[in-house]
Amino acid sequence: MFWFLGVLAGILLSVADIFLLTRKKTAPACIIAVLRDTIVSNLASLGIMSVILKIPNVLLTSLHGKWYPLKYFVFVLAVGLVFLFGRGVVEGVISFSHTKPKHKVGAWVLRIISMLLFALGMAAFTASIWAADTFAGLTPDQMIINLNSDNGGASSEVMNTLFQGPVLLTSAATILFCVFAFSTRKILYKLHEKQRTVFSGLARRLTALFLALLMLFGGVAFGVKKLSLQKLYAAYADDSPYIEDNFADPTKVKMTFPEKKRNLIHIYLESMENSYFSKDLGGYMDTNLLPDLEKLSKEGYNFSDLPEGFGGNPTSTGGNWSVASMVNMSSGLPMKVPVGANAYGSADNFLPGATTIGDILKEQGYNQTVMFGADAAFGGLDFFFEEHGDYKIMDYKRAKEDNFIPQDYSVWWGYEDDKLYEYAKMELTRLAGEDKPFYFVMETADTHFPDGYLSPNAETPFDKQYANVIFYSQAQATEFVRWIQSQPFYENTTIVINGDHLSMDQNFFKDFDPNYRRTCFNLILNPAPNCTSAPDTRFHNREWAVFDMFPTMLASIGVEIEGNKLGIGTDLFSDTPTLFERDGTDFVNEELEKRSNFYNEHILVDWSRIGGGDKKDK
Numbered sequence: 329m330f331w332f333l334g335v336l337a338g339i340l341l342s343v344a345d346i347f348l349l350t351r352k353k354t355a356p357a358c359i360i361a362v363l364r365d366t367i368v369s370n371l372a373s374l375g376i377m378s379v380i381l382k383i384p385n386v387l388l389t390s391l392h393g394k395w396y397p398l399k400y401f402v403f404v405l406a407v408g409l410v411f412l413f414g415r416g417v418v419e420g421v422i423s424f425s426h427t428k429p430k431h432k433v434g435a436w437v438l439r440i441i442s443m444l445l446f447a448l449g450m451a452a453f454t455a456s457i458w459a460a461d462t463f464a465g466l467t468p469d470q471m472i473i474n475l476n477s478d479n480g481g482a483s484s485e486v487m488n489t490l491f492q493g494p495v496l497l498t499s500a501a502t503i504l505f506c507v508f509a510f511s512t513r514k515i516l517y518k519l520h521e522k523q524r525t526v527f528s529g530l531a532r533r534l535t536a537l538f539l540a541l542l543m544l545f546g547g548v549a550f551g552v553k554k555l556s557l558q559k560l561y562a563a564y565a566d567d568s569p570y571i572e573d574n575f576a577d578p579t580k581v582k583m584t585f586p587e588k589k590r591n592l593i594h595i596y597l598e599s600m601e602n603s604y605f606s607k608d609l610g611g612y613m614d615t616n617l618l619p620d621l622e623k624l625s626k627e628g629y630n631f632s633d634l635p636e637g638f639g640g641n642p643t644s645t646g647g648n649w650s651v652a653s654m655v656n657m658s659s660g661l662p663m664k665v666p667v668g669a670n671a672y673g674s675a676d677n678f679l680p681g682a683t684t685i686g687d688i689l690k691e692q693g694y695n696q697t698v699m700f701g702a703d704a705a706f707g708g709l710d711f712f713f714e715e716h717g718d719y720k721i722m723d724y725k726r727a728k729e730d731n732f733i734p735q736d737y738s739v740w741w742g743y744e745d746d747k748l749y750e751y752a753k754m755e756l757t758r759l760a761g762e763d764k765p766f767y768f769v770m771e772t773a774d775t776h777f778p779d780g781y782l783s784p785n786a787e788t789p790f791d792k793q794y795a796n797v798i799f800y801s802q803a804q805a806t807e808f809v810r811w812i813q814s815q816p817f818y819e820n821t822t823i824v825i826n827g828d829h830l831s832m833d834q835n836f837f838k839d840f841d842p843n844y845r846r847t848c849f850n851l852i853l854n855p856a857p858n859c860t861s862a863p864d865t866r867f868h869n870r871e872w873a874v875f876d877m878f879p880t881m882l883a884s885i886g887v888e889i890e891g892n893k894l895g896i897g898t899d900l901f902s903d904t905p906t907l908f909e910r911d912g913t914d915f916v917n918e919e920l921e922k923r924s925n926f927y928n929e930h931i932l933v934d935w936s937r938i939g940g941g942d943k944k945d946k
Contacts, residue, residue: 330389333401334373338366341408349412349421369408373400376407423516438533439509445540446509447502452547454494456554509536570919571661572926574907576893578660578683585692586886589765590856591821592689593756593812594881596654596771597805600827600849602638603840604798610637612844615790617798620806621849628823628853629862631870631880631900633845640847642913643830644873645920650771651707653828653874658684658716660878660895662920664927678712681931682895685878686717689767697722697755699770701748702741719769722755740781745774745801749808760817775801777833794836809853822884823853826877848874856886859901866901871908873916876900 342365346358377383389396416422511532604618605611610632616622625638632639646662647653655663659682686696696719704710704723713719724742727733732751733743752770759766774781780797782788788796805825812818827848831837840846852859879894883901892902900906907916 330387330397330400333397334370334404335366337401337404337408338362338369341365341369341405341412344409345412345415349416349419365408365412368411369404372411373404373407377403421518423518425514425516435533438537442509442533442536442540443502443506445537445544446505447498449540449543449545449547450498450501450505451494452544452551454497456547456551458494459554505536505539509533509540566922567925568919568922569924569926570916570922571896571924574896575926576660576891576895578688578894581894582890583688583882584888586856588820589692589694590885591760591765591817592767592881592885593821593823594657594767594769595805595808595823595825596650596769596828597801597825597849598650598772598775598828599777599831599833600775600798600802601830601846602640602827602849603837603844603846604802604849605638608637610634610639612840612846617790617795618802618849621802621851624806624809624853625851628851629855629859629867630851631866631872632868633847633870633872635869638849639870640827640850641872641874641876642845642847644875644908644913645917647874648829649832650828651709651712653826654709654769654771655679655712656874657826657877657881658686658712660875660897661927661931662875662896664920664924664932678708678715679931680715681933682716684716685881686713686719686767688882690717693764695759695762695764695766696720697759697766697768699748699752699755699768700724701727701743701745701771701773706741713769717767722751727751741773741776744781744783745772745804746783746785748772749804752808753811756812756815756817760815771828772801772805775831777831779833779835792836794833818854822855823851824877824881824884825849825851825853826874829874850877852880852884855884855901858886858888859884862901866903870900870906871913872898872900872906873908876906 339362342358342362345361345365346353350357350361374386377386383392385391413422509532514532602610603612604616605622606613606616609616609622611618622638630638630640633642644656644662646664647656652663655661659679661679661682689696696717698704698709698713698719699722700709702724704713704721704725710721710723713721722730727743727747728735728737733747737743748770752768756768759768774783775794775797779793780801782793782797783800786796786800790796790799809823809825812821812823827850830846830848837846875895875897876899878897879889879892879899880897880901882894883889883892883899889899889902892899892904896907898904898906
């Protein structure tokens with residue numbers, strides 16, 4: 329079918345060639361036209377698809393779906409028509425003639441409308457491709473939430489790819505379109521003696537409008553498919569009671585803290601996943617990129633989805649990017665698409681109805697600090713941590729205020745992890761000197777896409793930069809933990825380490841087997857005695873989500889939780905099955921994609937602040 333349609337397209341093109349461009353319609357000329365147009369149009373199409381569009385295995389139709397042959401047929405026709413037009417110009421059959429431009433208001437309005445519609449359509453095309461290629465696994469909820477949040481602290485490298493990709497491509501294509509749409513030349517056709525105008529100014533304007541509408545609708549349709557935007561329908565239309573039915577209200581669940589409260593250190597390792605381990609350990613690498621974390625893990629507890637080896641949690645709806653991961657682990661709830669006036673990243677409006685680990689530990693008298701090498705305003709995290717626990721926020725701005733870095737210092741997302749760990753040591757030393765228990769949270773950034781930030785101090789034993797960045801990052805994290813373990817306060821301190829989400833670095837994973845299940849790294853060191861007595865079965869063949877870390881972290885510092893559940897999360901040290909284990913990962917994720925009236929009315933809104941009474945009983 330593939331080759332048949334390719335030949336058919338060539339024959340149709342040759343028919344147009346013979347009737348419109350061939351002066352002497354002899355049998356040899358017709359045969360030459362058929363062979364030439366069929367061969368040139370197909371070879372040119374295959375070349376463009378392979379080299380420019382970078383479509384892999386263009387001849388293996390079984391890899392591209394049932395509509396691939398038809399798409400190829402249309403593409404060959406388009407390429408062939410461009411070829412025929414070029415031949416017509418070269419052979420003098422088609423020519424151009426300058427006409428006096430008309431300055432009618434209607435003509436200019438039509439041109440400008442066409443230009444704007446074309447630019448919007450082209451932007452939809454290029455932005456969709458950029459988003460899918462740049463942010464591996466980008467989900468519609470993440471996109472909508474990020475658009476409603478402050479992203480002012482984004483890395484310049486990511487922003488550069490935006491300008492070098494969608495912005496430049498859209499601008500260049502729109503300029504070329506304007507050359508056509510605003511041109512004052514008409515197209516003339518002359519095969520024998522009589523010359524005729526076949527493309528007047530009006531025809532050009534109408535064609536430009538048609539092409540602009542085609543680009544607009546095509547770009548929007550492409551974006552919807554490429555980014556799975558149809559899933560947003562569920563976020564607004566399909567109500568699911570799943571969150572409400574499985575919600576354990578932290579304000580009502582009985583929690584008992586130990587007499588001597590333990591310190592908690594939570595380290596989010598950017599994009600740290602188990603695929604970086606060697607294959608014999610459950611990873612995907614021929615050479616283990618995480619040798620230091622492997623050794624460190626032997627001293628603690630890892631919740632794995634595998635019967636043996638390193639495993640962890642897969643992606644879950646509303647939890648597969650940095651901000652969402654922090655919200656999930658802090659509150660036991662996913663981040664869902666904001667509805668109406670509710671949004672993230674604004675004062676007193678970041679999940680005001682949620683009760684988080686920061687709220688709980690604040691009530692228990694904990695000192696709390698959160699540290700980033702980036703600007704905490706990114707994604708509204710400053711509002712989240714201020715509103716839920718009144719943390720001391722030590723970010724890129726604070727580092728300059730403290731003169732820890734120069735005022736004009738800027739590396740990667742703010743300042744690099746080498747400095748972040750030194751800053752963290754200073755803050756932990758201060759916290760340990762206080763007469764209160766402490767909760768310290770930090771997030772690294774050097775392993776963020778694209779390609780990560782390679783420290784000048786890093787060794788480079790691997791060919792790929794991202795592999796070297798990962799290798800150095802895990803060594804840094806381990807050295808930092810070893811420093812903590814050498815401090816007097818460690819005896820009464822639990823350390824929780826999580827990969828915040830799967831890496832979005834497309835290039836590093838492009839050759840991965842799609843059947844390999846990627847999961848995030850996790851490790852808990854020095855938990856409370858009630859956790860260390862858990863049987864080995866609690867740590868293998870587990871199915872769990874990021875929101876399960878909320879009650880698990882509290883349990884790790886000795887908190888007894890009635891029912892073993894908080895939010896929609898489950899204490900992984902307990903014998904209570906998680907939602908993923910009870911109902912199935914796919915089912916839970918599908919339910920979490922749907923609109924939740926309970927979430928919209930009781931988590932995105934705090935009724936106690938607006939005179940509505942108990943926020944959970946409304």
